[in-house]
Amino acid sequence: MTGASTPPEPQVTPERQAAHEAAVETALARLDLDTKTRLLAGQDFWSLPAIPEIGLDSLVVSDGPIGVRGVRSTSEDPSLALPSPTALGATWSPEIAVRAGQVLAQEARRKGVHVLLAPTVNLHRSPLGGRHFEAYSEDPYLTGAIGTGYVRGVQSGGVGTTTKHFVGNDAETDRFTVDNRIAPRPLRELYLAPFEAIVAHARPWGIMTAYNTVNGTTMTAHHHLVNEILRGEWGFDGVNVSDWTAARDTVADANGGLDLAMPGPKTVYGENLAAAVRAGDVEESVVDAAVRRVLLLAARTGALKTTEPVVPAAALPAEIDGEAFARELATRSFVLVRNDVREGAPALPLAPGTRVALSGAAAREARVLGGGSATVFPAHVVAPLDGLRAALPEGTLSYEVGADPNNELDVAGQGFALRAVCRDEAGEILASVPLAGGHIQWMGSDLPDGVTYDTLHSIEVTGTFTPRESGEHVFGTRGIGGFKVVIAGRELFEGSVEMGAATDPFEAFFGQPTERGRLELTADEPVELSVFHTVAKPEGLPIQAVGFTVLHQNPVHDPDELIARAAEAARGAETAVVVVATTERVESEGFDRADLQLPGRQDDLVRAVAAANPRTVVVVNAGSPVEMPWRDDVAAVLLSWFPGQEGGAALADVLTGAAEPGGRLPTTWPAVLEDAPVVNTTPTDGKLEYTEGVLIGYRAWEQAGRTPAYPFGHGLGYTDWTYESVTVEPAAEDGLTVTVRVRNSGSRAGRETVQVYLAPAEPGTTPGTERPARWLAGFAQVEAAPGESAEAVVRVARRAFEIWDEARDAWRLVPGDYGVEAGRSVRDLRVAAAVRKG
Known part of the structure; x- marks a missing residue:
């Protein structure tokens, strides 16, 4: 098996590139200044204006690292929901990332989308990053490899990508204004490295610049990073689009290399840019260069009709069954971090016919995706309870809630049948559309047919709610504006909510969850809602x-009683499975985390169940690390990330042994937050100092001599592997070829992720040359039947031996002796060889 750089790369042939450039020049010559600047501004939230006279269709973009929203992020047009990016990172498989991209490309084509606003390749610098579920890893090499596969997959389907957020958007606190102070060496070796790898190996057609500032210059106007490095040094020829609302300065942004200021129609470009050109503040040649890049993107995706796209219809990849792939990807991403032998056998996989006691509210209502711009609306969701009911023999599964992480109001979902009725100021109905839940988020073309922003005056969410349990139900709202809440004929609230002083306009717009009233309801008896x-x-x-959002909370029961019932059920079963989870109030876009604790009484639930049944399996439904104080007291711990719409079916596959848990940790999991070497995400006086330099993630853990709960790269399968040998040979361009021979020494077929690290004999002590104890240099996956051996062939590039020399402003190979270490994680290295460089 070969290493991480082998997925097929979609090629823009020289002939196709020449044809596109010719078509672009012909189109550009026919545009006046006002039309050119209008093309760079966006006509609405998700699209650019069409220019029929040059054969240009409206170019459509869409959010979605795990799905494709389309121009309407509503339940009327469901989207396939794949597992979260941390799950994709956990596969350690660029090949499966290619397939994920191909699936999303076919979804984009179905929804009329030309460009996907993904992937996110920022790093897990601190475990408190609230949006880490949307990024792949703490390691720049792994991030670049997975991102390269993703971009190749999407673009092989004829759909563009915008690799984001360039650069330094590694946390959410004050993301619009924070100045991230990053020295040149860590900037090059860590934060720019995934972008550089993707530009070199996947040639993305777009990139998105971040909200934040880096070293005193906002990223939308960062001439050095965009024009000199991204375009000049790396040769990026695609479009640079702002993160939504990030562009703030017409002249600085244009001269700094920003092509598209989104969303429209109100941006700093358009007529503002035309005026700046006429005033002499921006050269028209700068506008022309930006328009060329936009037209080239249109040509590549097929939106410029005067030329063939990069991937004609006849050359598109074969269709992939999206639901089947989502299930496969989830199983490949699940990381089994603990699997003790109890009573003579490993806790997992479950033996046929095992009586299982399942508990945890997240088992019934799994969180399958992260919050914010990653949100899509799947046609269905398979929760763990659903998946296990389908997989286990009748009568062998029981379920108790045990503990609910949502100890506050949540989006109205289960039991609600809702519609949104839109009216103008006179009360006339403009549209009536179904809702999948109580959350409305309409931007630009998301608005229902017949509704415009100017004419829309009110929205009534109406329908029924059928409670699944009796008791006191709580109702609420989130958002600004006027509200009147009527449930079962009773008015619970009437009033208005003003916008607060939040610095993030999205947070200010949607507001805080607020209780509006309580009602005693009876299970299975529907009530009217308005x-x-x-x-x-x-x-x-x-x-x-x-x-705005309609919120609901089920009756709150005595938490001790719920936990006791779950423990009693576990006592009577052969295996207990507890599903614990974070919530959207813990992990989402727009804010960072305050701690790594599981919300509610979930830790108490695990302790009680584990005390009742020694064969307790805990499934952690979280997008990034959480503390697990009970981890040594349970038989098995399985990390399921945010597993996508088929997550429950995939979980059943893994628990029963129909599939192997294929994931390895893409980021280090601390035992407690205080152990993490790099934590801070909060700016001081508007600045966030990256004082740790090149030491983040496992590099920092190694330097500090601290032991995490589970190290980078860790993950168990259902078989054992013996590492037999490693050989190292010189390769082209001063790289290495590392061949690692492994043997499946277990009792069933399996897949192994072979990881190769470089460890310098002299880590470096002089200023500017300090290096980690070791770092990931490559990896490959092999498969073998019991008793069979396999060879993993890993390509290690010269860059792995180089550092960024700040004095020379260039890469420099550091000569000396290196250990080439191979194994199962950064803390489980089985074989090693020595090599000398320079």
Whole structure:
């Protein structure tokens, strides 16, 4: 098996490139200044204006690292929901990332989308990063390899990508204003490295610049990083689009290399850019260069009709069954970090016919995706309870709630049948559309047919709610504007909510969850519901959007009683399975985490169940690390990330042994937050100092001599592997070929992820040359039947031996002796060889 750089790369042939460039020049010559600047501004939230006279269709973009929203992020047009990016990172498989990209490309084509706003390749610098579920790893090499596969897959399907967020958007606190102070060496070796790898090996058609500032210059206007490094040094020829509302300065952004200021119609480009050109503040040649890149993107995706796209219809990849792939990807991503032998056998996989006691609210209502711009609306979701019911023999599965992480109001979902009725100021109905849940988030073309932002005055969410349990139900709202809440004929609230002083306009717009009233309801008896919302349209918001949420909380039961019932059920079963989870209030876009603790009484639930049954398996439904104080007291711990819409079916596959848990940790999991060497995400006086330099993730753990709960690269399968040998040979361009021979020494077929690290004999002590104890240099996956051996062939590039020399402003190979170490994780290295460089 070969290493991480082998997935087939979609090629823009020289002939196709020449044809595109000719078509672009012909189109550009026919445009006047006002039309050119209008093309760079976006006509609405998700698209650019069409220019029929040059054969240009409206170029459509869409959010979605794990799915494709389309131009309407509503339940009317469901989207396939794949597992989270941390799950994709956990596969350690660029090949499966290619297939994920191909699946998303076919989804994009189905929804009329030309460009996907993904992937996110920022790093897990601190475990407190609230949006880490949307990024792959703490390691730049692994991130670049997975991102390269993803981009190749999407673009092989004729759909563009925008690798993001360039650069330094590694946390969410004050993301619009923070100045991340990153020295040149860590900037090059860590944070820019995934972008550089993707530009070199996948040639993305777009890149998205971040909200934040780096070293005093906002990224949308960062001439050095965009024009000199990204375009000049790396040769990137694609479009540079701002993160949404990030562009703030017409002249600085244009001269700094920003092509597209999104979303429209209100941006710093358009007529503002035309005026800047006429005033002499921006050269028209700068505008022309940006328009060329936009037209080239249109040509590549087929939106410029005067030339053939990169991938004609006849050359598109074969269709992939999206639901089957989502299930496979989830199983390949699950990381089994603990699997003790109890009563003579490993806890997992479950023996046929095992009586299972399942508990945890997240088993019934799994969180399958992260919050924020990664949200899509799948046609269905398979929760763990659903998956296990389908997989286990009748009568062998019981279920208790045990503990609910949602100890507060949550989006109205289970039991609600809702519609949104849109009206104008006179009360006339403009549209009536179904809702999958109580959350409305309409931006630009998301608005229902027949509704415009200007004409929309009110939205009534109406329908029924059928409780699944009796007791006191709590109802609430989130958002600004007027609200009138009527449940079962009773008015619970009428009033208005003003926008607060939040610095993030998205957070300010959607507001805080607020209770509006309580009602005693009876299980299985439906009641009528009406939440009438008068739309707020505050001045100064950079977007035209409508958003609010209908919230609900089930009756709160005695938590001790719930835990006791789950423990009693576990006592009577052969195996207990507990599903614990984070919530959208813990992990989401727009804020960082305060701690790594599981919300609610979930830790107490695990302790009680483990005390009742020694064969307790805990499934952790979280997008990034959480503390697990009970981890040594349970038989098995399985990390399922945010597993996508087929997550419950995939979980059943892994628990029963129909599939092997294929994942390895893409980021280090601390035992407690205090152990983590790099934590801070909060700026001081507007600045966040990256004082740790090149030592983040496992590099920092190794340097500090600390032991995490589970190290980078760790993961167990259902078989054992013996590492027999490693050989090292010189390769082209001063690299290495590392061949690692392994043998499946277990009792069933399996897949192994062979990891290769470099360890310098002299880590470096002089300023500017300090290096980690070791770092990931390559990896490969092999498969073998019991008793069979296999060879993993890993290509190690010269760059793995280089550092960024700040004095020379260049890469420099560090000569000396290196250990070439191979194994199962950064802390489980089985074989080693020596090599001398320089």
